[in-house]
Amino acid sequence: MTAGSQPGLREQNKARTRAAIRSAALELIAEQGYQATTVAQIAKKAGVSHTTLFRYFESKEQVILSDDFDDAHRRILDHVPPGLNHFDLLRRTVTEMFRIAADDPWVTDPQRLALILTEPALRMAHQIEADRAIQEMTAFFAEYIGVPEDSFALRVFVAAGSGVMMHIAERSGAPSEDTLTEFLDALDLLEKGLPLS
Known part of the structure; x- marks a missing residue:
């Protein structure tokens, strides 16, 4: 479709x-x-x-756990314009994927979110899914930017970005524009070298 x-x-x-x-x-x-x-x-x-x-x-x-977004995520990655730096690439992909999720009533269902956070079997399975998504995103970034997939700098960058994103998402609950804004602000801080004042 x-x-x-x-x-x-x-x-x-x-x-x-x-x-x-x-x-x-x-x-x-x-x-x-x-x-x-x-x-x-x-x-x-x-x-x-x-x-x-x-x-x-x-x-x-x-x-x-499933969210039916695999095809939408592939389309987003297929249409990323060339020439973005790694921070802008992360901003673009996360923003577009986030907006798809925020509009989906199943993904934002409070009962579903509470279950994922409180049921140990679901929390573990969700972590495995997140790890798989991080590996796929690392491979995409490596190909797009032109660095080896096992690049230490790339792995640190992806770990920092995904760690911040998971922290904000878990604390915020359902996706909202405020959640996205907080993540983009956090990404700005990372890009500036993480100043504390």
């Missing part, structure tokens, strides 16, 4: 099924807790088969 195009009937049906599964999961978890909630229970409440649920989500964790 191209940007700006309307999803077809098949895509709409898939989106409804995913939403039904997610809604069922949140309802059951609220009633009986995360650990006590099974995939079979989620499937039954959502009105789908166990097999169908696994066609949409790899695991119970992924029902809560």
Whole structure:
């Protein structure tokens, strides 16, 4: 599906099924807790088969964690103009990805966010997902800027940027323009050498 195009009937049906599964999961978890909630229970409440649920989500964790943004993120990276320095590249990619997330009701759902922060299994799975995203972003930056992927300077830069972003996101909760502004201000500080006054 191209940007700006309307999803077809098949895509709409898939989106409804995913939403039904997610809604069922949140309802059951609220009633009986995360650990006590099974995939079979989620499937039954959502009105789908166990097999169908696994066609949409790899695991119970992924029902809560997944955000459906892979295609959008690829489009953002594919359309980055050449010639940006590493700070401007980070500003651009984070701003565009953030705005997609902030407009998505599933990603910003307070119940989902609270679960990810408080349920140990979800928190660990979320960290693994974050580590994978950082590795992918490091590879993208390396190719764009023209430095080796194992460059120490690049790894430090990505670690600093992602660390600040995760700290601000966790403290802020749901994405908002204030969260993005705080991250961009923090990035300005990093670019200036992190002055403390």
